[in-house]
Amino acid sequence: MRPLTDNLPKPLLKIQNKSLLQWHLEALSQAGVKDIVINHAWLGQKIEDAFSDGAQLGVRIQYSPEGKALETAGGICKALPLLDPNDYFLVINGDVFCPGFPIERLLATLSALQGAPKPPLAHLVMVPNPPQHPDGDFYLSHSQVSNTESAGAEKLTFSGIGIYHKSLFAGLEIGIPAKLAPLLRTAMKDNQVFGEKYLGPWHDVGSPERLQELNAAYE
Numbered sequence: 001m002r003p004l005t006d007n008l009p010k011p012l013l014k015i016q017n018k019s020l021l022q023w024h025l026e027a028l029s030q031a032g033v034k035d036i037v038i039n040h041a042w043l044g045q046k047i048e049d050a051f052s053d054g055a056q057l058g059v060r061i062q063y064s065p066e067g068k069a070l071e072t073a074g075g076i077c078k079a080l081p082l083l084d085p086n087d088y089f090l091v092i093n094g095d096v097f098c099p100g101f102p103i104e105r106l107l108a109t110l111s112a113l114q115g116a117p118k119p120p121l122a123h124l125v126m127v128p129n130p131p132q133h134p135d136g137d138f139y140l141s142h143s144q145v146s147n148t149e150s151a152g153a154e155k156l157t158f159s160g161i162g163i164y165h166k167s168l169f170a171g172l173e174i175g176i177p178a179k180l181a182p183l184l185r186t187a188m189k190d191n192q193v194f195g196e197k198y199l200g201p202w203h204d205v206g207s208p209e210r211l212q213e214l215n216a217a218y219e
Contacts, residue, residue, distance in 0.1 A: 003208075009043040011094030012050060013205065015214050020205060021047065021094050022057075029058045031103035033090070037082045039064040039075040072180040076164070077172040085166050088113055093160030097203040097214060101161070109196075110163050121187040123163040124195040126156035127202045132210075133157050137181075138188070138195075145195040147185045159202055 011021040018026075021038070028036060036059050040047050044065050054061035064079035076091065083089050088110050090103075106125070113119055124145055129136045139146045141153035149155070168187060172178050187193050205211050 007043070009040065009047055010205070011040075012046060013211055015097055015205075015211070016218050019050070020097055021051070023097065023099060024092050024094065025051065025054065025057050025059060025061075027101065027103055028092075031107065033103065033107070034059050035062075036060065037062045037064055037079045038094070039066060039070075039079045041066040041069040041075075069177065070175070071177045073169060073172060073178040073183055074176060076180075077169045077176075077178065078174050080166060080169060081174075087119065088163050088165055091162055091164060095205055096160045097201075097205055098159070098161070099201050099218070101198075101200060101202070106161070106163065113163065113165075113194075119165060120194045121165045121168040121192040122184060122194070124184075124193065125159040125161040125198050126195050127159045127198050129155070129157045130204060132204070132206060138184075138193075140195050140197060143194045143196065144191065145184075145188060145193040147188050154197070156197060159198060160204075161198075 012019045014020075015023070025036065036054065038047060038051075038061055040063065044063070048063050051057070051061055062082045064075070064082055066075055066078060070078055090106065090110065109123055113123060122145075124138070126138070126140050126145070136155035137158045139149055139153035139155050141150055146153065168183055184193055203210070203214055205214065
């Protein structure tokens with residue numbers, strides 16, 4: 001996203017005069033989610049300056065500064081003591097744009113997972129493969145997510161929105177960088193990753209051109 005991110009963290013880039021992060025925070029607040037942890041690295045203080053404790057948006061924000069970038073799983077691991085979940089928690093990547101995403105429905109899924117006979121380690125929101133990622137990430141067959149192809153399975157892209165069980169991160173060390181995909185692939189081998197296909201608006205804001213296109217499209 002350079003040069004746009006030379007002096008601004010990516011989640012503060014704006015679509016229709018609202019940052020990507022503000023779109024998420026407002027949607028979470030409207031869905032009744034009030035306790036939020038934001039992990040940040042590059043120019044993260046600007047995120048804290050923008051949202052403070054979240055009171056202006058009706059939420060309570062805590063921050064988990066990384067210092068050096070810890071990757072997705074490493075960042076979640078560092079934030080877990082602040083999240084302090086009993087079991088599951090919801091994660092939304094700060095650099096995706098998904099206006100109107102049904103967070104309430106995902107929260108209902110979270111509640112259902114808590115009552116499952118064998119609680120899975122993750123539930124992933126999958127989307128059709130965008131032009132910039134045509135090969136997708138994982139296979140979805142009914143509600144099962146796998147790293148290997150099977151009859152009837154559709155290969156889709158992981159949206160960056162998911163529900164995770166804290167046990168998924170049990171083997172990680174706080175402060176050590178770690179990617180999320182290897183943890184998910186290991187859990188998939190034991191059939192412990194579920195998911196759903198989402199067909200609503202979703203965009204990976206990965207280039208200045210795409211950001212400009214989204215501002216024009218949602219004008």
